[in-house]
Every structure is written in structure tokens, then in C-alpha cells.
Amino acid sequence: MKKCLIDGCDRDADSKAHGKKGYCSAHYQRIRIYGDAMTYKKIAKPFEFKKCLVEDCERSANRTNGGKRGYCSMHYLRVKRSGDPLVVKQTPSPAKDFIETHKDYDSDECLIWPFHRDKKDGYGRIHESGTERLITASRAMCIAAHGEPPTQRHESAHSCGKGHEGCVNPRHLYWATPEENQGDRVLHGTSNRGEAQWNHKLTVEQVREIRKLIDSHTLRELADMYSVSTRAIHSIKTRKTWAWLD
Structure with a gap:
């Protein structure tokens, strides 16, 4: 065995033991x-x-x-910005200011939401306070003017029927269950059921005809007659769909 050149090292410096130039590996x-x-x-x-x-x-x-000077990254940024780690930067929000300013609006005229509105339903949208969740502007106004909803199921309903036009007048808003709100839409003519659905395939008259023929024809025959699926005919028969139609 070829001993390593380093004093006190007893390892093998032979090339077979991966040593080199007189040293162990x-x-x-x-x-x-x-x-x-x-x-x-x-x-x-x-x-x-x-x-x-x-x-x-x-x-x-x-x-x-990301910490610095004894603070975590978040609190250090607050110290750097305002000198106080507990001061949260308040981002100006014209939409929230609008709600705060108009929550006591006393006119009977519709108050139209001047900010972002959904292209599909026409309702205004705003971020819910304390979260990043988008809610309707009418719901945010209803909370500001009338307090929190009785339950999470309750919706902000419009007595004017102009929610789809962007109305957020607090005098027109009240809390209603989904069933009550849907009933109001029917009265106002803004319901999206039946022929108001963008993807509807049957008219009111056709549905009434199907109900008259349901006992004398098979589901397949009726489906072929009206160019729909047998499932659609079955749903009409069991009133799973079009239940509101007399």
C-alpha cells in the first residue's frame, strides 16, 4: 500500500484506490x-x-x-411606506366611494351604476369588501343601505325591475329569497326562463302541444317531431323543465 503524503493520514494513495500524486483520494x-x-x-x-x-x-x-430589520417582508414594506408596520395602505376605490356616497339616496329615479357592468346581464360588479370576490353592485349597495342579508341565500331584488339596466338605487333594493326574486322577474318581464333563454329550442306553444300529445305518442316520436332529445321530452312530461307554464 502506498501511504498518503499527509502526516497522520493512513489512507491508500495508490491509483487503484483513486489516489493521485502521492495523496489519497x-x-x-x-x-x-x-x-x-x-x-x-x-x-x-x-x-x-x-x-x-x-x-x-x-x-x-x-x-x-424577504425580511429586513426584524420584520417580515409584509410588515417591513409597511414600515418603509408609512413608518408603522400596522398601517395598511388604503387603495382609493371610486366604486366603493360611490356606494358610500349614495347609500342614503332619496330619489325615486333609478340610480345607474357608472362603473363596470357585465356585458351579459347588465349588472354592475364590484369587489366585496375584504375579499377579491366579485359581487353585484346592487348587492353591495343593499348591504350598505339595509345591512347584511338575513341568510346567504338571500339576493338583492329590485322593485323597479331595472337591475339588468344597472340600477342600484337603495330605495329600489330589498332582500329576497331566490324564489321571491324569480317571481319578481316574471312580474317585471325580465325573467330568463322559457323563450327568454338564449339557447331555448321550444316555444311556449310547442310545449303546450307536447303536453297534449304526451299520452298518445312515445318519447321518441315526440322528440323526432320537435327536433329535440327524448330527455327534453321526458323533462317536460315530469315538469322538470317548463314547470311554471300552465
Whole structure:
């Protein structure tokens, strides 16, 4: 065995043991990488978690996580912006200001939402306070003017029937169940059921004809006669669809 040149090292320096130039493999690799057989790779200090200085904040204040000066990244940005880690930047919102200004609107004329409105249904849209969820502007106005809904099922209904035109007059708004709201739409002529559906295939008269023929024809015969599926005919028969039609 060819002994390593380093004093105190008993490893084999033979090439068969991966040694080279009189050194064992370990010392030769140190020479190749660091230029010195006695230089060891520096061992990194164990990671030490630093908690943010703000009370009840469990985020990391370590620089590797974006922290600085004892604060986590979020609270440090607040300190940098306002000098106080607890001050949250308030983003101006003309839409929310509009609701706050008009929640006591006392005119009977429709108040039209002047901001973003959905192209499909015409209703205004706004981000719900404290979340990124979009809700109708009429719902936001109803909350501001009349308080929270009795249940999550309740909808902001319009006594004027002009919700699709963007009306958010608080005097026209009230909380109603989905069934009550749908009934109002029927009275106002704004319901999207029946022929008002964009993808409807049957008219009111055709549905009435199908009901008259349902006992004397098979589902397949009626489906072929009116160019619809047997499932559509069955749904009419069981009043799963068109149930509102007498």
C-alpha cells in the first residue's frame, strides 16, 4: 500500500484506490478544489428562524424570506411606506366611494351604476369588501343601505325591475329569497326562463302541444317531431323543465 503524503493520514494513495500524486483520494480532491490538502469545505451555519417583531405575526423575518430589520417582508414594506408596520395602505376605490356616497339616496329615479357592468346581464360588479370576490353592485349597495342579508341565500331584488339596466338605487333594493326574486322577474318581464333563454329550442306553444300529445305518442316520436332529445321530452312530461307554464 502506498501511504498518503499527509502526516497522520493512513489512507491508500495508490491509483487503484483513486489516489493521485502521492495523496489519497480525499486529500487529492481538496488540493484540486481548494489548492490545499488541509482545507475543508466550510460548513454552513444551521438555519435560525427569526420571527417578525410584530406581535402575533408568525412570518419569517429572515433575509432569505424577504425580511429586513426584524420584520417580515409584509410588515417591513409597511414600515418603509408609512413608518408603522400596522398601517395598511388604503387603495382609493371610486366604486366603493360611490356606494358610500349614495347609500342614503332619496330619489325615486333609478340610480345607474357608472362603473363596470357585465356585458351579459347588465349588472354592475364590484369587489366585496375584504375579499377579491366579485359581487353585484346592487348587492353591495343593499348591504350598505339595509345591512347584511338575513341568510346567504338571500339576493338583492329590485322593485323597479331595472337591475339588468344597472340600477342600484337603495330605495329600489330589498332582500329576497331566490324564489321571491324569480317571481319578481316574471312580474317585471325580465325573467330568463322559457323563450327568454338564449339557447331555448321550444316555444311556449310547442310545449303546450307536447303536453297534449304526451299520452298518445312515445318519447321518441315526440322528440323526432320537435327536433329535440327524448330527455327534453321526458323533462317536460315530469315538469322538470317548463314547470311554471300552465
